[in-house]
Amino acid sequence: MGEFLSLREAVARYVEDGQTLALEGFTHLIPFAAGHEIIRQGRRDLTLVRMTPDLVYDQLIGAGCASKLIFGWGGNPGVGSLHRMRDAVENQFPRPLEVEEHSHAGLAERWRAGAAGLPFGVLRGYVGTSLADHTKTIASISCPFTGEELTAVPAINPDVGIIHAQQADRDGNVMYWGITGVQKECVLASRHSIVTVEEVVDEFAVRTGGVVLPSWAVDAVAVVPGGPHPSYAHDYSDRDNDFYAAWDPIARSRDAFTDWLAGVVEVKP
Amino acid sequence: MSIDRRNGQWTSDEMMAVAAARELADGVVCFVGIGLPSTAANVARRMHAPNAVLIYESGCIGSRPDHLPASIGDGVLSETAVANVGVVEIFSYWLQAGRIDVGFLGAAQIDRFANINTTVIGAYDTPKVRLPGAGGAPEIAANCGEVIITLPHSRRAFVEQLDFVTSLGHGAGPGNREQLGLRGRGPSAVISDLCVLRPDPDTKELNLTSVHPGVSVDDVQSATGWELAVADELAITPPPTAEELAVLRELKAAS
Structure with a gap:
């Protein structure tokens, strides 16, 4: 309240x-x-x-x-x-x-997942950058429907x-x-x-x-x-x-x- | 350092802004980074590209600022926008979904394949210089139809090897973006205060395609940290017109 x-x-x-x-x-x-x-x-x-x-x-x-x-x-x-x-x-x-x-796109997805009560968010992001080498909270995930490789980030x-x-x-x-x-x-x-x-x-x-x-x-x-x-x-x-x-x-x-x-x-x- | 190359008529920084502005075609939808890209995009909108749609990552779509925004969240961007949306939406619905034609970015460091570093100089865990980081750039570079990059020329900026790839250009060369599944075509031009560089269609390596007036190939090479490929037909960038200079200076004076 x-x-x-x-x-x-x-x-x-x-x-x-x-x-x-x-x-x-x-x-x-x-x-x-x-x-x-x-x-x-x-x-x-x-x-x-x-x-x-x-x-x-x-x-x-x-x-x-x-x-x-x-x-x-x-x-x-x-x-x-x-x-x-x-x-x-x-x-x-x-x-x-x-x-x-x-990245900002990744953090925005982390916020959306947090607000939505989901454990993680999904985006097309970070691919080919050094960020994933240094940040543990960036992971690759396969779409269960199309098989496309996407990036998962945990909720905040x-x-x-x-x-x-x-x-x-x-x-x-x-x-x-x-x-x-x-x-x-x-x-x-x-x-x-x-x-x-x-x-x-x-x-x-x-x-x-x-x-x-x-x-x-x-x-x-x-x-x-x-x-x-x-x-x-x-x-x-x-x-x-x-x-x-x-x-x-x-x-x-x-x-x-x-x-x-x-x-x-x-x-x- | 802004070098006066034309008897006090204009500076190399003004040449850079004007040359970058010319890259933006009328009617395109452009995701604009703050600083040099924003200056160039707003000059373009006042000159040859009145129908360009400027999008800022603060969620402002179709902004028409009457002065240069001091930050990406300057109030003038939202007041003059056609639509204001949240940050989640701007990245997800508008950028990621492929609705943006051109990404307009600055950079701290760039390599021959137009990959960008804005994160660290030196080792990541023990950096010599800690730079601001990624912001919106990695996904702008990945998801826009094409990318225009503008930054001042120096050996510290145009380097043989990046310490960190913050935003991917043409990666390791031809086919790399496609292998990684990136949807955008990647960088199409790099505009500095000395020249214009464009990726070779086959090798994807940046080629020197145009030198600004008063600049020699040697000048560009000595400010570049790798052995520069020079296009067969090297052009000289047309100098800023009186109108371009007037528009640029008026924008700056209002800011």
Whole structure:
């Protein structure tokens, strides 16, 4: 049931050390505030799942929250590398990071299978690439009807899935629109889910391309205006491209990152 | 590094973007990567290909952005799209099902068969450089009718041997894609800031088919990590027209 909680309460109730966690949102609607709350609560040994780790996972990895990353594209969009992620992979700093690497098409199938309650998904993918040599969760399978060789990937079913939406209504139903990514699959595939929202409204307007997740499919709703900054919420905020550029020198330097982290930990929501 | 080769009239980066744009035919359905491919595709849409359908992996179908998107999920892509769908759907129903004519990709490294590496330099488990990874590229390269690749020329980028094959071009050579059951025909052109390369129909090895104005074959060879095959009839790429430059610069200025 979409129970209204503060973000602090929601993370404290559902997020535990050692879990598999997904914070989804495809460039748009990335739940940054929730990531910062997980850092503040000092969670450790998390397996983090995301199609595009983006800055939110660079921050969680740099803060030492993660021991494993499942991902498809780990860059700072339009800027360059994720340097905290690279420091973890290349130098095991601040701790070693195991990576499980896929393509976006493969991860999308893993999300669909997770949401559908199936053990694996099927696609035409990875063939001829080096990915299958290094990622155990890519396997060949024969179609039982045609004999065609296809690729199987296991379902993703995180302990907790976290997304950001534009609106909740007073019953805890949530609605988001614009670029909708894999958020529906993330919520439905996860054992528990937390949705941060820009605001609570009396009634949803009809919106082209709008996605509504019914209250009973969600565990917690937290009102966090601006929760996706420096990502954005369509019709509420613009992507802060300057922050993405400014992140590069912060993440390149362990000291600059430590200073940034101190600012996050001190903020009391 | 953008080299000014024509008395300040245009740069080699502008030549690359314009030459890449010319590859996109009008009316095609094109899956667009962010960065150089997106720049080129949007120049093409404003020039000779007004009916090209630009598809971005964020689920935006038929986007008509008035400025260059800063990321694959830029709001302008969804606002100007004919349809917005989820990421599962864009990869499964639209790309995998074979509805896309052209995939337009960038790359960090490429080899003579137009295989692409965007994953690691060095050993996978102890990488010298950890690159961003695959994203949508492996299945774009596999499932689009054909693939156009654009990247700046250097010996670090055009290498004899890839450390990692992220996305398959022509694999080990003729017949390899067919053996693997890939449906798309694979790369048809590679556009750099020095030249245009196209796979030889028989060997599938990239041939130098056109050098940009002011560039010599030696220039291209010294920026390429393998012994370059040169086409019998080597062309010189027509320089950017005033209109192409105006469109490109206007797009960049608006971004």
